[in-house]
Amino acid sequence: xxxxxxxxxxxxxxxxxxxxxxxxxxxxxxxxxxxxxxxxxxxxxxxxxxxxxxxxxxxxxxxxxxxxxxxxxxxxxxxxxxxxxxxxxxxxxxxxxxxxxxxxxxxxxxxxxxxxxxxxxxxxxxxxxxxxxxxxxxxxxxxxxxxxxxxxxxxxxxxxxxxxxxxxxxxxxxxxxxxxxxxxxxxxxxxxxxxxxxxxxxxxxxxxxxxxxxxxxxxxxxxxxxxxxxxxxxxxxxxxxxxxxxxxxxxxxxxxxxxxxxxxxxxxxxxxxxxxxxxxxxxxxxxxxxxxxxxxxxxxxxxxxxxxxxxxxxxxxxxxxxxxxxxxxxxxxxxxxxxxxxxxxxxxxxxxxx
Numbered sequence: 001x002x003x004x005x006x007x008x009x010x011x012x013x014x015x016x017x018x019x020x021x022x023x024x025x026x027x028x029x030x031x032x033x034x035x036x037x038x039x040x041x042x043x044x045x046x047x048x049x050x051x052x053x054x055x056x057x058x059x060x061x062x063x064x065x066x067x068x069x070x071x072x073x074x075x076x077x078x079x080x081x082x083x084x085x086x087x088x089x090x091x092x093x094x095x096x097x098x099x100x101x102x103x104x105x106x107x108x109x110x111x112x113x114x115x116x117x118x119x120x121x122x123x124x125x126x127x128x129x130x131x132x133x134x135x136x137x138x139x140x141x142x143x144x145x146x147x148x149x150x151x152x153x154x155x156x157x158x159x160x161x162x163x164x165x166x167x168x169x170x171x172x173x174x175x176x177x178x179x180x181x182x183x184x185x186x187x188x189x190x191x192x193x194x195x196x197x198x199x200x201x202x203x204x205x206x207x208x209x210x211x212x213x214x215x216x217x218x219x220x221x222x223x224x225x226x227x228x229x230x231x232x233x234x235x236x237x238x239x240x241x242x243x244x245x246x247x248x249x250x251x252x253x254x255x256x257x258x259x260x261x262x263x264x265x266x267x268x269x270x271x272x273x274x275x276x277x278x279x280x281x282x283x284x285x286x287x288x289x290x291x292x293x294x295x296x297x298x299x300x301x302x303x304x305x306x307x308x309x310x311x312x313x314x315x316x317x318x319x320x321x322x323x324x325x326x327x328x329x330x331x332x333x334x335x336x337x338x339x340x341x342x343x344x345x346x347x348x349x350x351x352x353x354x
Contacts, residue, residue, distance in 0.1 A: 051197055053081060054090035054127040054157075056099060056118070058150070059108055061133070069179050070132045073150060076183050077128070080190035087194055090124050098122045108153060109258045111279040112160030119157020126163065126197050129153050130282075133254055134175055147171050148178040149254050150186065153282050154193055156200060162280040163200040164193055167250045218273070220265055220309045223301070237266050237310065238299040245292035245316050248284035256281070257319040260289040264314055268300045268307035281318065289316045 055078055060070040081087050098121040108129050110118070119127060133149040147169065154164035168185050172178030224230035251258075258281035265273030272294050277286045293314055300307040 050086055050088040051194065051201070052088050052090060052123070052125045053197070054095045054122045054124040055081070056095055056104075056122075056127050056129050057106070058130050058132045059106060060131070065175075066132070066134060069134050069148070072179065073132055073183065073186065076186055077190065080187050081194070084191060084194050086198065090122055095122050109279070109281050110155075110160070111261065115155050115160035116158070119155070119160070122157065124157045125201065127155050127157055128193075129155070131254060131256075134179060137171075145171050145173065146175040146178040148175070148182040150182055151250070151254055151282055152186075152193070154197060156204065159204060162277070162282060162286070164196045165282040166193070167254075167283065169253065218265075218267075218309060220273075220311050221301075221303070223310050223312050233304045235302045237301045237312075240297040240299070241295075243292040243295045245288040245318070247318055247320070248288055251283040251285055251318060252320055254283060255320060256283050256285070258283075258285060259315060259317050260285050261313055261315045262289055262293060263311060264293050265309055265311050266298055266301065267309045270298065270300055272296060273309065278313070285318050288318075289314075292316065
């Protein structure tokens with residue numbers, strides 16, 4: 001009896017063990033599945049979070065020496081960006097045919113619309129271009145040195161804005177030494193470019209999100225075409241002064257010829273409002289153009305004799321001071337304001353870098 005009494009629990013334990021074994025297996029498989037799912041989701045999120053960046057090339061003088069230096073700089077930048085876990089580089093085999101398909105001519109003096117087309121064709125978050133120069137300098141008589149200059153342009157492929165501009169200038173006793181110094185500086189700054197791209201992307205997303213600010217937007221008109229129905233009763237701003245923008249040192253050292261265009265608001269209260277660069281050039285030219293615009297003095301535009309705020313496109317053509325011809329003295333000094341914004345800023349064909 002005692003043996004039978006002990007046998008029952010043993011048989012029950014064996015039966016329970018056989019019943020629980022499949023359950024244990026299911027639990028193990030479920031845990032493995034959860035781990036795999038988590039790993040896949042984490043990987044996918046990591047891939048989504050990575051910035052998709054394309055290096056579309058640096059402009060350079062058409063010499064074998066300059067081409068070799070530019071290829072070296074592009075290779076170094078590719079290596080630095082490719083080693084950053086936050087970046088997914090677009091392969092050249094994808095970028096080159098896309099650029100050819102839209103007829104991209106290598107310009108680095110782009111409007112936002114042109115830059116958006118480049119970004120859309122490649123399918124990237126940001127693309128990088130710029131200008132490279134390496135030459136012999138002579139600061140003083142009988143004193144020469146080699147200098148390597150690089151203007152790095154990081155462009156938002158979605159908005160077409162110039163998100164980052166960095167100017168690097170390095171000297172050396174030999175050209176090789178100057179280029180090596182430039183490469184070291186470029187490698188050291190690459191992570192900073194990625195930081196700024198990430199911040200720029202976050203800021204862009206925040207601007208696009210709904211705002212809790214319910215302040216009504218300022219009513220701004222576009223200047224109508226002469227003779228159009230909208231021109232009836234409209235009088236354009238009268239500008240009291242002309243402001244010539246400075247030609248920055250960085251642009252002078254890199255021998256830059258470019259056009260900067262800005263969309264500016266001239267408010268009904270006589271103040272300059274928002275200034276947005278719509279054709280950028282880098283090399284501190286964009287900032288120089290904005291400073292000049294903000295110094296303009298004007299009598300506000302009117303509609304039916306009431307002051308109104310208007311938006312206008314202003315264009316500045318930049319070139320080295322040594323290339324600018326002296327202006328001929330005017331036959332008569334101007335003693336009254338320029339009456340029409342269209343006369344002050346006549347459209348000209350956009351210039352490109354030389």
